[in-house]
Amino acid sequence: MKVLVVAVLALVAAAAAAAAAAGQGEEGGGPPLPFAVGAAPAGCDVAQGEWVRDDDARPWYQEWECPYIQPQLTCQAHGRPDKAYQSWRWQPRGCSLPSFNATLMLEMLRGKRMLFVGDSLNRGQYVSLLCLLHRAIPDGAKSFETVDSLSVFRAKNYDATIEFYWAPMLAESNSDDAVVHSADDRLIRGAPMDRHSSFWKGADVLVFNSYLWWVAGDKIQILRGADNDPSKDIVEMKSEEAYRLVLHQVVRWLERNVDPVKSRVFFVTASPTHTDGRAWGDDDAEGSGNCYNQTSPISAASSYRGGTSQEMLRATEEVLATSRVPVGLVNITRLSEYRRDAHTQTYKKQWVEPTAEQRADPRSYADCTHWCLPGVPDTWNELLYWKLFFPSNDQVL
Ligand SMILES: *[C@@H]1O[C@H](CO)[C@@H](O)[C@H](O)[C@H]1NC(C)=O
Ligand SMILES: *[C@@H]1O[C@H](CO)[C@@H](O)[C@H](O)[C@H]1NC(C)=O
Ligand SMILES: *[C@@H]1O[C@H](CO)[C@@H](O)[C@H](O)[C@H]1NC(C)=O
Numbered sequence: 001m002k003v004l005v006v007a008v009l010a011l012v013a014a015a016a017a018a019a020a021a022a023g024q025g026e027e028g029g030g031p032p033l034p035f036a037v038g039a040a041p042a043g044c045d046v047a048q049g050e051w052v053r054d055d056d057a058r059p060w061y062q063e064w065e066c067p068y069i070q071p072q073l074t075c076q077a078h079g080r081p082d083k084a085y086q087s088w089r090w091q092p093r094g095c096s097l098p099s100f101n102a103t104l105m106l107e108m109l110r111g112k113r114m115l116f117v118g119d120s121l122n123r124g125q126y127v128s129l130l131c132l133l134h135r136a137i138p139d140g141a142k143s144f145e146t147v148d149s150l151s152v153f154r155a156k157n158y159d160a161t162i163e164f165y166w167a168p169m170l171a172e173s174n175s176d177d178a179v180v181h182s183a184d185d186r187l188i189r190g191a192p193m194d195r196h197s198s199f200w201k202g203a204d205v206l207v208f209n210s211y212l213w214w215v216a217g218d219k220i221q222i223l224r225g226a227d228n229d230p231s232k233d234i235v236e237m238k239s240e241e242a243y244r245l246v247l248h249q250v251v252r253w254l255e256r257n258v259d260p261v262k263s264r265v266f267f268v269t270a271s272p273t274h275t276d277g278r279a280w281g282d283d284d285a286e287g288s289g290n291c292y293n294q295t296s297p298i299s300a301a302s303s304y305r306g307g308t309s310q311e312m313l314r315a316t317e318e319v320l321a322t323s324r325v326p327v328g329l330v331n332i333t334r335l336s337e338y339r340r341d342a343h344t345q346t347y348k349k350q351w352v353e354p355t356a357e358q359r360a361d362p363r364s365y366a367d368c369t370h371w372c373l374p375g376v377p378d379t380w381n382e383l384l385y386w387k388l389f390f391p392s393n394d395q396v397l
Contacts, residue, residue: 033391034262035108035205040392044095046383047331050300051088051338059086059374060100066131066373068144068153071349073124075372080347082295085372088342090335090379097386102136105385109160109205117200118209119168121271121377124370125207125384126151126164128377133162149176150199163203167196168213171246175213186213187221187234188242197253204263207330207384208250211270211316212369214243215309240311247319254325264388267320268330268380270313272306274340274368280304291343291368298338306337328387332380342376343368 040046063069063076076083116126130144130153141156149166168175172189176196200206214220220242224233237245254265274280277289280298298304313333320327345366346354358365371377 031261033264034260035264035388036391037104037108038098038390040097040386040390041095042392042394044092044097044392044394046092046095046097046386047334049090049092049335051297051335052091053084053087054089055087057099058089060378061131061135061374063372063374066127066134068127068130068134069373070123070127072120072367073127073344073348073370073373075344075347078347078349080345080372084295085339085342086374088297088339090382097390100132100382100385102133104389106133106136106155106158106160108389109155109162110158112160112204113202114160114162114205114207115200115203116162116164116207116209117167117170117196118207118268119166119212120370121212122207122209122268123151123164123166124373125209125268125377125380126162128373128375129162129381129384131373132378132381165196165199167193168210169246170196170208170210170250172196173213186216187223188246190222190224190245193246193249193253197257200253201257205388206254206258206263206265207268208266209268209271210243210246211312214239214312240309240315243312244315244319247315248322251319251323251325251327254323254327258325260325263325264328265323265325266328266330266384266387267316268384269316269333270308271369271371272308272333272337274306274343276307277340279307280340290363290366291340292345292363292366294341294343294345296341298340300338302338304337304340306333308333308337328391330380330383330387332383335379336376339371339376342371344370344372347372 063074071077116122116129133155134142137155137157143152143154143156145152151164153162154160155162166176167173169186169188171193172191172195174187218239219236220239221234221236222242224235258265274291274294280302282289317329320329343366345368346362348367348370350365354365
């Protein structure tokens with residue numbers, strides 16, 4: 001135990017020292033960021049704003065016309081009775097940016113490789129992006145294939161790929177099987193994530209996320225040494241500490257493998273859940289409600305925080321700020337907290353058929369974590385689009 005803690009501290013210290021030695025990044029001046037075609041107006045923070053109902057402009061695509069959506073996210077096909085959740089547009093406060101243009105994005109990605117790395121929420125965002133681009137590419141000029149942990153979408157006329165790599169904790173873990181995995185007994189490998197990161201090399205745009213699997217329990221197990229190490233040396237750590245450790249490993253990998261003159265890196269912040277209606281003032285006599293049956297967003301005045309761990313958010317912000325390769329935060333947390341209405345609820349493919357008892361109270365098996373498509377992840381991609389092509393001059397990104 002003691003040995004590992006010392007090793008961990010050394011790792012953290014090394015990362016911090018490297019960041020300090022590099023100075024505070026290249027704020028102001030400097031060459032334009034790769035992929036930038038414009039700039040956000042001064043003072044424009046796209047994470048602040050409000051949801052506006054817009055039946056004319058939303059949704060951007062129909063659920064049935066996008067073949068890439070997994071059956072866990074096709075809510076209409078699974079009987080969801082309402083559709084209003086598809087019709088909200090995010091309006092940043094005090095500024096407007098160009099709307100999503102699939103042709104522009106494809107042209108900018110010509111000859112490039114864009115890669116999402118993370119968990120099922122990141123996969124939802126990835127699929128949303130494919131749906132947003134789908135219509136702009138003729139049939140026969142695109143393909144989609146998944147092999148083990150890697151999904152590859154190819155836009156042939158653009159010689160571009162948009163890919164997703166399953167690594168819910170970024171580090172190597174016992175959750176790495178893309179199909180068979182469970183959030184119980186989480187175990188990560190303390191060593192650098194070489195097996196995963198060999199797939200990340202050479203990407204021109206990287207979009208990471210990682211949150212949900214870390215908050216499935218207070219503690220996490222860490223395995224030291226290699227697969228064939230007979231000692232199977234396992235120690236336990238607080239999840240948040242282990243999360244910081246892994247983010248530092250990601251930063252070290254970025255600094256060694258990513259050229260910021262050619263590539264951009266983003267991290268999507270925590271996606272909130274809506275599992276307890278009392279938190280937004282829904283205290284009906286029948287007991288605690290949740291996202292089930294919700295058909296409208298929470299009002300902008302609400303202070304609902306989605307149960308999101310503020311410690312984990314802080315860890316994300318603090319560790320990534322130390323990176324010499326700038327990492328743009330796609331801050332989806334607050335805007336998604338308003339959207340109690342947009343989860344898949346019970347309208348999804350169920351891996352295990354609900355029991356008669358569960359069916360009698362659908363709240364008991366409603367999924368208040370994942371999001372229907374079209375829906376909220378389309379807005380996450382709009383934020384990503386703005387950050388990638390219209391970065392703000394105010395901040396590093
Ligand atoms: C995300 O945006 C919210 C709302 O503007 C803000 O309160 C929060 O500090 C932001 N978080 C990060 C990590 O930038
Ligand atoms: C989208 O981008 C393309 C390529 O830059 C451009 O030709 C087209 O006019 C844009 N469409 C809209 C609606 O702005
Ligand atoms: C869900 O809404 C329907 C229709 O308004 C209502 O009959 C039902 O009681 C609601 N269920 C729950 C669990 O709130």
